Amino acid sequence: MSVGERASAAEEIRAARERYVARGVATPSLVVDRAEGARVWEVDGREFLDFAGGIACQNLGHGPSAVVAAIHEQVDRYLHQCFMVGTYEPYVDLCRRLGELWPGEAETKSILVNSGAEAIENAVKIARAATGRAGVVVFDRAFHGRTSLTMAMTAKLVYKQGFGPLATDVYRAAAPYPFRGISTEDALASLQLLFQQDVDPRSVACIVLEPVQGEGGFIPMPPDFVQALRQICDEFGIVYVDDEVQAGCGRTGTLWAIEQLAAEPDLLVSGKTLGGGLPLAAVTGRAELMDAVHVGGLGGTFGGNPVACAAALAVLDELTAPGFAERAEHVGTLLRARLEEISSRQPLVGEVRGLGPMLALELREPTPEAAKATTAAALEKGLLLLACGLDGNVIRLLPPLTATDEELERGLALLEEALDDAGAVHA
Numbered sequence: 001m002s003v004g005e006r007a008s009a010a011e012e013i014r015a016a017r018e019r020y021v022a023r024g025v026a027t028p029s030l031v032v033d034r035a036e037g038a039r040v041w042e043v044d045g046r047e048f049l050d051f052a053g054g055i056a057c058q059n060l061g062h063g064p065s066a067v068v069a070a071i072h073e074q075v076d077r078y079l080h081q082c083f084m085v086g087t088y089e090p091y092v093d094l095c096r097r098l099g100e101l102w103p104g105e106a107e108t109k110s111i112l113v114n115s116g117a118e119a120i121e122n123a124v125k126i127a128r129a130a131t132g133r134a135g136v137v138v139f140d141r142a143f144h145g146r147t148s149l150t151m152a153m154t155a156k157l158v159y160k161q162g163f164g165p166l167a168t169d170v171y172r173a174a175a176p177y178p179f180r181g182i183s184t185e186d187a188l189a190s191l192q193l194l195f196q197q198d199v200d201p202r203s204v205a206c207i208v209l210e211p212v213q214g215e216g217g218f219i220p221m222p223p224d225f226v227q228a229l230r231q232i233c234d235e236f237g238i239v240y241v242d243d244e245v246q247a248g249c250g251r252t253g254t255l256w257a258i259e260q261l262a263a264e265p266d267l268l269v270s271g272k273t274l275g276g277g278l279p280l281a282a283v284t285g286r287a288e289l290m291d292a293v294h295v296g297g298l299g300g301t302f303g304g305n306p307v308a309c310a311a312a313l314a315v316l317d318e319l320t321a322p323g324f325a326e327r328a329e330h331v332g333t334l335l336r337a338r339l340e341e342i343s344s345r346q347p348l349v350g351e352v353r354g355l356g357p358m359l360a361l362e363l364r365e366p367t368p369e370a371a372k373a374t375t376a377a378a379l380e381k382g383l384l385l386l387a388c389g390l391d392g393n394v395i396r397l398l399p400p401l402t403a404t405d406e407e408l409e410r411g412l413a414l415l416e417e418a419l420d421d422a423g424a425v426h427a
């Protein structure tokens with residue numbers, strides 16, 4: 001097939017996408033043919049470096065061999081069973097493994113579901129059943145999903161505008177954001193005000209927080225904020241829910257980001273990289289809370305699909321293998337040093353921030369144009385890059401933690417060129 005014909009194949013797929021796929025799902029022009037490690041190839045044969053990682057699902061890169069082998073092995077045994085029809089080992093093994101990897105002392109149990117949003121919904125159900133209370137406290141710039149309950153918990157209009165009525169009993173407080181002048185003290189004062197104005201803390205079932213806000217702009221939560229929330233939860237009998245869907249599974253250098261914040265959650269929600277590319281998410285938590293739900297109150301047809309469980313067991317083996325944490329730390333150090341250099345040269349950049357290798361650049365102007373221009377220029381140059389943040393002005397880096405130094409350096413060089421192009425227009 002000639003290059004011309006292959007390019008037209010991409011055009012055909014784009015045209016069919018316009019015709020048959022709902023426009024509400026935002027997609028760029030990229031038409032993927034295959035992917036491996038830190039690289040993605042378009043149907044016209046063009047190669048891209050992937051710093052988007054399927055939005056934090058590829059912390060191990062595309063197609064890690066141990067994960068693919070585990071999937072093949074399970075595919076040959078059985079594809080689906082439904083845990084409500086028959087117990088199967090991969091589901092039980094994964095719940096045991098998640099318990100062994102719990103960031104604290106508690107005895108845990110888990111439930112497996114299909115997506116991060118579904119897992120957050122289940123965490124709220126469990127917290128409500130355990131406390132007999134309705135209130136859910138979330139924070140500014142939070143992202144917890146797109147289902148009916150989770151869009152009410154998510155703090156960005158685009159995800160909920162026109163989709164109401166929204167779920168009730170969801171309350172929002174400020175979260176620390178030092179770059180915009182919001183300190184831990186400010187955020188805690190906002191929570192106190194919420195407790196005085198809107199909801200008695202004794203009516204709150206759970207507080208849900210991302211340890212590093214993801215879609216909200218890669219904002220690491222300060223340890224003293226997380227610890228203060230832990231204390232407030234203890235004082236009022238509130239369930240602390242740690243949403244690690246984006247920040248977990250090694251993204252920050254430790255398996256769970258909260259390990260670096262010196263606090264033990266009551267429930268931990270994982271997803272994205274957990275399934276190694278297959279749809280899987282989990283709620284893991286203190287056994288007595290998890291068992292507060294009556295038999296039949298939790299479940300779902302595909303939740304904890306055996307193939308996804310087999311993948312997840314291999315993913316967790318890889319993430320906890322000797323040398324992985326050191327490699328992740330190295331990636332974080334390399335990225336941060338180069339981002340600081342870029343920031344010192346590039347006036348568009350306001351701040352470099354993140355936790356370990358979960359890093360981003362916030363642009364100075366609180367508007368999306370320059371970030372959009374940067375991600376578009378990066379795509380032209382062969383780098384997949386995502387923006388995030390309430391103002392759409394944060395450029396987040398999600399390369400695989402298994403990427404080579406050469407791939408990371410090359411991606412950063414392309415990022416700098418893309419920023420230069422955007423700066424020429426938006427400075």
Ligand SMILES: Cc1ncc(COP(=O)(O)O)c(C=O)c1O
Pocket residue numbers: 055114115116117118120143144145146210214215243244245246247271272
């Ligand atoms: C922190 C966080 N929680 C929950 C979700 C929802 O996960 P999913 O898209 O798998 O429903 C996301 C997705 O980006 C997320 O980043």
